[in-house]
Structures are given as C-alpha cells and as structure tokens.
Amino acid sequence: QSVLTQPPSASGTPGQRVTISCSGSSSNIGNNYVYWYRQLPGTAPKLLIYRNNQRPSGVPDRFSGSKSGTSASLAISGLRSEDEADYYCAAWDDSLSGLEFGGGTKLTVL
C-alpha cells in the first residue's frame, strides 16, 4: 500500500487532455516537492516534472505539473500514442524519513 495514492489507470484519445492525480498527506506532499516520472515498457524511469511544476530540458510543454495542499496532479495535453506509459509521482516523507513513490498510473491512449 503506497503512501501516495494514484489511480491505477487512465486513458484518453489522441489530442485529448488527461490528468493523473497523486494524493498524500502533510508529511509528504503537503511539506515537500512532488516529482513525476515516466516509465516506458521495459525501460528505466525518466524524470518528467521536478519541484512540483518544472520541466527538464527536452520535456515538451504538453506536460505540466501542479500541487495544492496535500495533492498533486500531472496533466498531459495533446495526447499522443507514444505517451502510453506508466507514470509515477514521488515525494519525500518527513515522518518516514524516506522517499515515497505513488503506486503508478498506467496511461492508455485509445
């Protein structure tokens, strides 16, 4: 059972906008940064969003992150077939003194 809660799945059609939520508590999301990672099948995770809403160089502006209170979300606009992947949120947890990942959301492009 993950400390950070994500929906196990999400879907959308090409061109649509989808959002993936990540719910936590005051000891993690409420007091620390949220990061988002994307993992394509059979590959290592890759950083998608850092410090709640910042995009690394090379990540298109179709991807955006936000945080409010103890929840965060990742939005993907202009959905493409290559966006099919697993998406994970992460936040440091002060009570556990460790980094926590969400359970992951499998995004399907219909």
Place this chain on the structure above:
Amino acid sequence: EVQVVESGGGLVQPGGSLRLSCAASGFIFSSYWMNWVRQAPGKGLEWVANINQDGSEKYYVDSVKGRFTISRDNAKNSLSLQMNSLRAEDTAIYYCARSDSSNYPTLWGQGTMVTVSS
C-alpha cells in the same frame, strides 16, 4: 556522457548475499546524493536507500534496514549496495540514481536484476 551504470545482479538463494555496484561517469560524483530504487516484477517503484556526498548520512526504507548497506567510493566514482539475508520479496530490478539539489532521483541507470530463489 553523463550516466550511471549498474552491475552485480544475479540469482541468489534465500538468506544469501549480493553486492550491487554503480559506476558513475560524466559528472562530479562526489557532489551528489545517490540512491538505490527497486522495482519488483510487474510492480511499482520503491525507494531503497540513499547516501549523501561524503557517505556520512544514509537513509533506508524500513524493509531493508539491518540487511542492506549503501556505501560509496568517491575516488572510484562508485556506489554500492551490500544486500544480506536476502528474501524472495527482494527480487526486483535495482536502479542506481543520482539526486538533484532537492535530493530526488533525476538521473537513472538501466538497472540490474536481482532474483532471490531456491
């Protein structure tokens, strides 16, 4: 090229030991926190441990405390994970990852598979 490359995975019997290594290149290794993150087959990501720049601070997930030890050799640009008393539930791909200034993993290796089975 900036990268981290893991090695040392393999098949080990329950109760056995294994040492994973991570070779860093293309950046000043001694300037960064480093992490181990694992992923069991078909499951999500689980942070395992991290270590600060000079090795004086180490943090572990509860499930590996007392069994796993993270260490580093800055002279050799190398990170290690000594895993003892291995259990079936430790079976996973183990990723080495460099942290950013906020101490979150940002640069990941390709991983090394550890299988604990008799």
